[in-house]
Amino acid sequence: MGTKRGNLSIDSENIFPIIKKWVYSDHDIFMRELVSNGCDAITKLKKLDMMGEYEMPDDYKAKIQVIVNPEEKTLKFIDNGLGMTADEVEEYITQIAFSGATQFLEKYKDKTTEDEMIGHFGLGFYSSFMVADEVHIDTLSYQEGAAPVHWVSEGGTEYEMQEGSKTEVGTEITLFLNEDCLEFANEYRAREVLEKYCSFMPVEIFLSKANAEPEYETIDEDDILDTDEVVEHITEEPKEGEEGEPKKKAKIVKRPVSISDIHPLWAKSPSECTKEEYIDFYRKVFMDYKEPLFWIHLNMDYPFNLKGILYFPKINTEYDSIEGKIKLYNNQVFIADNIKEVIPEFLMVLKGVIDCPDLPLNVSRSALQNDGFVNKVADYISKKVADKLNGMFKTDKENYEKYWDDISPFIKFGCLKDEKFGEKVKDSILFKNLDHKYLTLEECIKANSKADEAAAEENTNTAEENADENTEANADEAKEENDAQEKKTDIFYVTDEQQQSQYINMFKEHGQDAILLTHNIDSAFITYLEQRNPELRFQRIDADVHDSLKDEVAEEEKETFKKTADDLVEIFRKELNNDKLEVKVEKLKDDNVASMAVLPEQSRRMEEMMKMYGMGGMDAGMFGSQATLILNANHPLVQFVVEHKRSKSVPIICKQLYDLAMLAHKPLSPEEMTAFVQRSNEIMMLLTK
Numbered sequence: 001m002g003t004k005r006g007n008l009s010i011d012s013e014n015i016f017p018i019i020k021k022w023v024y025s026d027h028d029i030f031m032r033e034l035v036s037n038g039c040d041a042i043t044k045l046k047k048l049d050m051m052g053e054y055e056m057p058d059d060y061k062a063k064i065q066v067i068v069n070p071e072e073k074t075l076k077f078i079d080n081g082l083g084m085t086a087d088e089v090e091e092y093i094t095q096i097a098f099s100g101a102t103q104f105l106e107k108y109k110d111k112t113t114e115d116e117m118i119g120h121f122g123l124g125f126y127s128s129f130m131v132a133d134e135v136h137i138d139t140l141s142y143q144e145g146a147a148p149v150h151w152v153s154e155g156g157t158e159y160e161m162q163e164g165s166k167t168e169v170g171t172e173i174t175l176f177l178n179e180d181c182l183e184f185a186n187e188y189r190a191r192e193v194l195e196k197y198c199s200f201m202p203v204e205i206f207l208s209k210a211n212a213e214p215e216y217e218t219i220d221e222d223d224i225l226d227t228d229e230v231v232e233h234i235t236e237e238p239k240e241g242e243e244g245e246p247k248k249k250a251k252i253v254k255r256p257v258s259i260s261d262i263h264p265l266w267a268k269s270p271s272e273c274t275k276e277e278y279i280d281f282y283r284k285v286f287m288d289y290k291e292p293l294f295w296i297h298l299n300m301d302y303p304f305n306l307k308g309i310l311y312f313p314k315i316n317t318e319y320d321s322i323e324g325k326i327k328l329y330n331n332q333v334f335i336a337d338n339i340k341e342v343i344p345e346f347l348m349v350l351k352g353v354i355d356c357p358d359l360p361l362n363v364s365r366s367a368l369q370n371d372g373f374v375n376k377v378a379d380y381i382s383k384k385v386a387d388k389l390n391g392m393f394k395t396d397k398e399n400y401e402k403y404w405d406d407i408s409p410f411i412k413f414g415c416l417k418d419e420k421f422g423e424k425v426k427d428s429i430l431f432k433n434l435d436h437k438y439l440t441l442e443e444c445i446k447a448n449s450k451a452d453e454a455a456a457e458e459n460t461n462t463a464e465e466n467a468d469e470n471t472e473a474n475a476d477e478a479k480e481e482n483d484a485q486e487k488k489t490d491i492f493y494v495t496d497e498q499q500q501s502q503y504i505n506m507f508k509e510h511g512q513d514a515i516l517l518t519h520n521i522d523s524a525f526i527t528y529l530e531q532r533n534p535e536l537r538f539q540r541i542d543a544d545v546h547d548s549l550k551d552e553v554a555e556e557e558k559e560t561f562k563k564t565a566d567d568l569v570e571i572f573r574k575e576l577n578n579d580k581l582e583v584k585v586e587k588l589k590d591d592n593v594a595s596m597a598v599l600p601e602q603s604r605r606m607e608e609m610m611k612m613y614g615m616g617g618m619d620a621g622m623f624g625s626q627a628t629l630i631l632n633a634n635h636p637l638v639q640f641v642v643e644h645k646r647s648k649s650v651p652i653i654c655k656q657l658y659d660l661a662m663l664a665h666k667p668l669s670p671e672e673m674t675a676f677v678q679r680s681n682e683i684m685m686l687l688t689k
């Protein structure tokens with residue numbers, strides 16, 4: 001074959017500058033493209049062998065070699081795949097590949113990074129021009145009588161092709177790196193890129209440095225393989241004082257270690273994988289030395305092909321970032337991390353690998369988002385996660401409860417984000433109660449209705465209707481709340497065990513339970529639960545005084561009680577210099593409590609929402625979110641105030657009772673805290689007199 005010169009058949013003269021500039025930060029993908037071309041060529045050769053169209057040499061071992069040569073500033077990719085004839089190089093490289101690259105760039109050159117292509121699939125062979133000024137192909141086809149081909153292109157639109165000198169079937173691509181990209185001739189950098197994209201490719205990949213000094217290792221004679229290159233046989237005598245035979249060892253040229261694990265765990269059948277293998281795989285891939293909580297092995301052939309492993313990582317401190325990482329592969333070729341179009345958003349806290357050869361990856365991300373098939377994949381993944389959770393809830397409750405605190409924010413987030421998921425896992429959602437036992441929603445409802453019944457029974461003798469009407473302001477509200485309560489089941493919850501401990505103690509003392517909802521996501525989650533279960537009402541433990549915590553006022557007492565209550569309201573409003581102060585007087589069963597604060601649930605939620613939207617400066621009071629001071633008419637301090645209205649201790653008692661109530665309800669402002677500390681000291685001074 002003589003030398004053939006030609007023009008690459010394209011119109012666009014500026015394709016190379018475009019390729020070179022292509023998403024700058026990502027131009028390491030040329031390695032993936034060239035290695036996967038080699039893999040494809042090997043797969044094709046194996047097929048030909050199976051079909052009887054080619055006979056593999058007996059010692060054939062599929063492999064791809066990547067050789068860096070920093071001195072010559074070159075990078076070589078050598079595969080022992082099917083190779084190409086001159087005609088094929090002409091057709092596949094100069095026509096198909098080139099026109100493919102041209103079309104590809106035409107289509108995507110204006111796209112910004114937000115609409116980046118998934119992993120830029122489809123750029124193929126020509127991505128090598130992102131890093132090289134000149135590219136050589138040396139190839140020998142498997143076909144009988146084929147002549148080796150040497151093809152050269154200097155990154156313009158021209159190429160030259162002549163007979164080459166390759167003697168083994170396969171292809172060798174040599175990149176003459178441009179000055180900006182010499183990093184890729186560095187062995188460590190090359191390894192980094194190969195590990196990123198090619199860790200699980202289906203063919204073994206060996207990286208080496210040209211002209212490097214050979215490295216050696218010493219092994220037992222018995223372990224020598226046919227493929228080992230033995231340099232020296234060594235006899236190791238036993239050390240002085242040690243018994244035994246001399247040991248026979250061999251010094252061999254260090255065995256090359258493949259960068260790729262050609263049988264990744266996800267490709268195996270779940271029944272063949274051990275716990276250790278799952279954990280090792282997790283550590284290796286995610287560099288996370290904490291053990292994952294549990295995992296799900298996805299394995300589906302129909303109606304689409306998808307395999308993968310999703311791990312639930314342990315998130316043990318709140319400082320840990322809960323950003324997960326899900327690596328997407330296409331036939332063991334790494335595509336990208338965290339493709340949100342394929343993986344449901346709420347699963348992004350997980351760590352895992354997903355291999356889905358059927359995904360249309362050579363399209364833009366925005367197209368993926370609207371792709372019915374992609375949506376099905378996402379649905380399948382979230383369904384599998386729900387199945388796993390339900391399965392554990394049913395058959396491995398003990399562990400499930402152990403993991404619950406770690407996984408619950410994620411599950412709740414999933415419920416908020418994905419209706420189907422929420423519906424599927426609704427019976428496997430747990431709530432931790434005051435005794436740190438885990439209950440289902442149904443169990444919470446049952447426990448609460450029991451407590452309600454008990455409270456009602458205890459109070460039947462005295463109560464015809466609620467005797468809350470001790471202040472005019474509260475009378476209507478109390479009635480309304482009372483009406484609503486008849487229809488709704490209240491579930492009380494705690495957001496901060498420490499701060500709300502006063503309420504918790506009261507609850508516990510009177511056999512009333514509450515659940516702990518301490519995570520940020522819980523406020524959105526209870527709203528979600530209320531929307532789905534209109535008969536439920538979630539109330540923070542300090543939202544109201546539950547009936548079970550107070551004594552009913554006997555009929556004959558009602559009048560005097562009302563008078564006392566009115567007096568107390570007046571005194572407290574005056575002493576606290578706030579004539580709008582909400583004060584309610586109750587006969588609380590707990591005689592350790594003199595005062596407490598309650599804030600109706602809706603008002604508090606409104607206040608939280610205002611804070612969230614940065615409206616903190618507004619007067620929360622305008623939404624009625626001022627806390628109500630509850631005074632315990634059974635407590636001697638409160639009784640003292642009514643009975644000794646003119647005592648000079650009354651102002652100090654009123655203020656202190658108010659602050660104590662507020663302290664258990666929310667943090668005091670710096671001024672309030674200063675006044676509180678000062679007053680506490682004054683009270684102690686009184687003890688000294």
Ligand SMILES: Nc1ncnc2c1ncn2[C@@H]1O[C@H](COP(=O)(O)OP(=O)(O)OP(=O)(O)O)[C@@H](O)[C@H]1O
Pocket residue numbers: 033037038041079081082083084092093096097098100121122123124125126171
């Ligand atoms: N190492 C190789 N051995 C044999 N044939 C090759 C090799 N590299 C490329 N080819 C041939 O050149 C063609 C074009 O390669 P290119 O990488 O540009 O596109 P592709 O591999 O077909 O698709 P993709 O864009 O997904 O990479 C291939 O389809 C293949 O026929």
